[in-house]
Amino acid sequence: MKKRNKLLMGISVFIILFVSFFTINRHKMPQLVFSVMVGTKTWGLVERANIQLDSNVKWLDDYYTIRYIDEKTIAIGEPRYYQENVNYLILGDKQALLLDTGPGLRNIKPVVENLTSLPITLINTHFHFDHLGNTEKFNDIKLTENQVENQTIKNQTLIPSKDSFIGHLEGFSPPEIRFNEILNEGAIIDLGNRKLEVIFAPGHSSDSIMLYDKESNQLFTGDFIYKGLLMMAFIPGTSMKEYLASTKKIIDKTNSDTTLIGSHTRDPNDSTLSRKNLIDLKTFLENKKSGILPKKEKINTDMEIIY
Numbered sequence: 001m002k003k004r005n006k007l008l009m010g011i012s013v014f015i016i017l018f019v020s021f022f023t024i025n026r027h028k029m030p031q032l033v034f035s036v037m038v039g040t041k042t043w044g045l046v047e048r049a050n051i052q053l054d055s056n057v058k059w060l061d062d063y064y065t066i067r068y069i070d071e072k073t074i075a076i077g078e079p080r081y082y083q084e085n086v087n088y089l090i091l092g093d094k095q096a097l098l099l100d101t102g103p104g105l106r107n108i109k110p111v112v113e114n115l116t117s118l119p120i121t122l123i124n125t126h127f128h129f130d131h132l133g134n135t136e137k138f139n140d141i142k143l144t145e146n147q148v149e150n151q152t153i154k155n156q157t158l159i160p161s162k163d164s165f166i167g168h169l170e171g172f173s174p175p176e177i178r179f180n181e182i183l184n185e186g187a188i189i190d191l192g193n194r195k196l197e198v199i200f201a202p203g204h205s206s207d208s209i210m211l212y213d214k215e216s217n218q219l220f221t222g223d224f225i226y227k228g229l230l231m232m233a234f235i236p237g238t239s240m241k242e243y244l245a246s247t248k249k250i251i252d253k254t255n256s257d258t259t260l261i262g263s264h265t266r267d268p269n270d271s272t273l274s275r276k277n278l279i280d281l282k283t284f285l286e287n288k289k290s291g292i293l294p295k296k297e298k299i300n301t302d303m304e305i306i307y
Contacts, residue, residue, distance in 0.1 A: 045080040045105075054269040063106045065268065066115070069261065072194065073218065074115055078102050079268035083130050084228070086263055086271045088220060089115055090211075092191020096120045099211060099220055100263055103172070104133020121189070125222025125263055126208040127160040128235075129167025132175055141179045142189075146200045147207040148182055156180065163236040164207060196220075201250065203243030204231065210250070217258050219250070225281060225303070226262025227273055232307035233294035240307060244285040251278050277302055 048062060057067045057077070065077040072091040078084065081103060088099040089112050096118040101108050112120055122138040124131050127147060135141065143158065151158050158177045165174040183189075189196040189211070199210040204223045211220040223231070224246065232238045258275045265271035280300045288297075288307065296306045 046082070048080060051079050051268055057269050060111060060114075064108070064111055067269070067271075069218075069272070070216070073216075073261075075261075075271055076108065076111060076115075077265075077268055077271070078105075081105060081130075084264050084266060084268070085130055086265055088261065090191065090194070090196065090213075090220075091116060091118065092194035094118070094192030095190075097189065097191060097196065097211075098122045098138070100125055100131040100222070101135055101138075102133050103130040107134050107137065109134060109137045123189075123209075123211070125210070125220070126205045127164040128205065128223070129165050129170065129172045129174070131222075131263065132160070132165070132167075132177075133172075135175045135177055141177060142181045142183055143177070143179045144183045144187075144198055144200070144207075144209050145185065146202070146209065149207070164205065166235065199250070199253065201246045203239060203246045205235070205237045206239070206242070207237075208246075212253065217255070218261055219254055219258050220261045220263075221250075222263045224250075224262075225260060225273065225277060226264045227271060227302050228262075228264050228266040228304070229296075230281075230299075230303055230305040232290075232305060234306075238307075240285060240288070240290050244282065247278060247282045247285060251275075251282060254278070273302060 053065065057065050060066050063078065063080055065079060067075040067077065069075055074089040076087045076089060085102045087102055087108060090097040090099060096116045098112050098120055121140045121142060122135065123142050148158060151161060156178055158179065160174045162168060167174060183198050185198060185200045187198045194213065196211040196213055199212055201208045201210045201224045208222055208224055210222060210224060232240060232243065254275055256275055260273040260275065260277060262271050262273065277300065284299045290307055294306055296304060298304050
């Protein structure tokens with residue numbers, strides 16, 4: 001009886017310690033799961049010394065990197081963050097556009113203000129938390145029609161729903177996005193001698209968009225396609241059917257020389273892909289269907305997918 005009581009007491013203590021540990025560290029669980037799937041750091045930020053940069057990529061401070069894709073397109077990387085986000089400052093002659101703001105571990109606003117003196121418009125590729133950090137610090141914000149669907153708007157302010165933001169998993173609260181314009185699909189954003197077309201691209205999320213610079217032949221793809229592990233599982237709003245339909249639409253819209261520029265990258269020196277990756281993604285999706293349990297598979301040497 002005494003041995004049984006000791007065993008029960010030991011089990012109880014273990015359960016209490018486990019629950020306490022999980023409660024304290026629950027917001028770190030997504031990174032732990034992601035690290036198992038991808039092989040990234042389990043906790044916290046990656047050490048800067050462990051990130052090898054080419055000569056064309058520079059540390060802006062102890063967190064952000066910058067890379068000039070061309071003289072009017074600047075990639076602002078966050079390689080120390082486990083999801084390896086990349087935000088883009090797209091320059092015209094009269095206006096600058098910031099595409100995404102990262103998870104908000106650092107404030108990106110002074111970074112972009114240091115890179116350009118042009119007035120800055122902010123657009124987010126979708127409402128997941130790792131793209132909306134410090135959004136409320138910007139004054140000129142444009143949303144799109146597919147981003148405001150099924151959202152509550154009051155006084156030109158939108159607070160993303162729990163399922164579209166998913167930041168509660170890591171302890172983030174959704175921002176209050178005070179916007180000044182809602183764009184439809186096909187809308188042209190004129191930055192001054194540089195035009196960007198808005199393309200709706202549901203699949204990864206229902207509110208995903210891309211921006212297409214036809215003249216420069218650059219397609220900013222958000223989380224739809226990028227160099228690394230594409231996420232089509234564990235996330236509300238993903239749809240393999242819409243993913244395939246959007247992939248076909250984007251293929252028809254682009255050409256063999258189009259450069260794809262993604263919002264994440266496993267290579268801190270290069271976040272671009274060729275259009276061939278879209279073809280490979282289409283081929284993969286045409287032969288796959290979502291099952292009950294998530295699967296992780298290789299698409300090609302640049303991309304894997306979990307679905």
